[in-house]
Amino acid sequence: MADEHTHQAQSTQAKDTLISGVKHVIAVSSGKGGVGKSTVASNLACALALSGAKVGLLDADLYGPNIPMMMGSTAGPEQKDGKILPVESYGVKLISMAFLVPEEAPLVWRGPMVHQYLQAFFRDVLWGDLDYLLIDLPPGTGDVQLSLSQMVPLAGAVTVTTPQEVALYDVRKGMAMFQKVNVPLLGIIENMSFFVCGHCGERTEIFSHGGGERAAEKLGVPFLGRIPIDPAIRDGGDSGHPIVVAHPESPQAAAFRDIAQKLMNRLGGSEKEGASIDSLLKKIKEPFGKQ
Numbered sequence: 611m612a613d614e615h616t617h618q619a620q621s622t623q624a625k626d627t628l629i630s631g632v633k634h635v636i637a638v639s640s641g642k643g644g645v646g647k648s649t650v651a652s653n654l655a656c657a658l659a660l661s662g663a664k665v666g667l668l669d670a671d672l673y674g675p676n677i678p679m680m681m682g683s684t685a686g687p688e689q690k691d692g693k694i695l696p697v698e699s700y701g702v703k704l705i706s707m708a709f710l711v712p713e714e715a716p717l718v719w720r721g722p723m724v725h726q727y728l729q730a731f732f733r734d735v736l737w738g739d740l741d742y743l744l745i746d747l748p749p750g751t752g753d754v755q756l757s758l759s760q761m762v763p764l765a766g767a768v769t770v771t772t773p774q775e776v777a778l779y780d781v782r783k784g785m786a787m788f789q790k791v792n793v794p795l796l797g798i799i800e801n802m803s804f805f806v807c808g809h810c811g812e813r814t815e816i817f818s819h820g821g822g823e824r825a826a827e828k829l830g831v832p833f834l835g836r837i838p839i840d841p842a843i844r845d846g847g848d849s850g851h852p853i854v855v856a857h858p859e860s861p862q863a864a865a866f867r868d869i870a871q872k873l874m875n876r877l878g879g880s881e882k883e884g885a886s887i888d889s890l891l892k893k894i895k896e897p898f899g900k901q
């Protein structure tokens with residue numbers, strides 16, 4: 611028993627020191643692939659950065675790392691004193707497996723390798739002081755999720771889902787896994803909730819209606835908000851200009867900002883609430899103008 615306590619204390623201490631300058635580590639998860647987890651992670655990271663927070667985004671989707679493309683940063687990171695300097699894009703510090711392996715290389719990792727790479731992402735990257743470090747996970751429940759929960763103290767996990775039943779089934783499994791490893795559930799984000807026709811304005815619920823909110827109610831976790839399915843969001847991901855920075859005045863960008871604000875409120879962040887669109891536009895032009 612004493613051994614167990616000693617082991618627990620040691621592992622908690624190791625967890626705390628691995629990224630000591632980071633206030634809140636947030637896992638962005640999904641039960642299913644393709645529901646828009648990386649899109650949400652990159653837009654939330656930008657929204658948090660725009661609110662004045664110091665933000666990092668770790669692309670831990672080792673099997674399909676898309677964050678550099680979505681954040682418009684394909685040039686790899688530089689090194690300093692044997693450590694890796696994260697790449698900066700739209701005020702967000704980024705690291706991804708995509709920076710470290712050739713583009714065409716197959717990404718096949720065994721469990722122990724996953725653990726080692728993840729550890730290197732924390733131990734060997736100069737993250738510096740951050741208010742939030744968002745971690746874009748691979749879909750589902752696997753080695754990365756498990757390793758991560760053992761490696762760093764997570765402020766919690768958000769789960770991205772589409773509203774239909776088949777996606778929600780996997781949400782429940784994913785959330786149960788986080789509960790099992792004592793990671794707080796910060797809430798559910800419903801993506802691709804509805805489509806508004808750009809010509810006639812008609813709203814179509816392509817993937818059904820309200821499933822994310824119902825799942826949140828059932829699981830007793832906060833429902834953080836819904837994001838429409840919209841070509842501008844897809845385009846932002848493909849072109850490396852997340853909609854939050856490309857079209858900050860759009861309702862889609864406002865939806866992401868609203869979710870970011872809810873997360874900050876939940877975690878006790880001190881960033882300024884409800885910055886005006888004008889000040890956001892100015893910010894985007896100034897520090898990120900060179901992107």
Ligand SMILES: Nc1ncnc2c1ncn2[C@@H]1O[C@H](COP(=O)(O)OP(=O)(O)OP(=O)(O)O)[C@@H](O)[C@H]1O
Pocket residue numbers: 640642643644645646647648649650671674676747748749801802837838839840841843844845847848
């Ligand atoms: N709200 C949205 N409206 C339009 N397109 C979207 C939206 N969200 C995501 N997409 C698009 O859907 C595709 C999948 O998104 P994304 O890569 O973010 O999903 P994912 O859940 O991270 O996938 P995976 O983890 O399986 O790689 C991308 O082409 C992205 O641009």
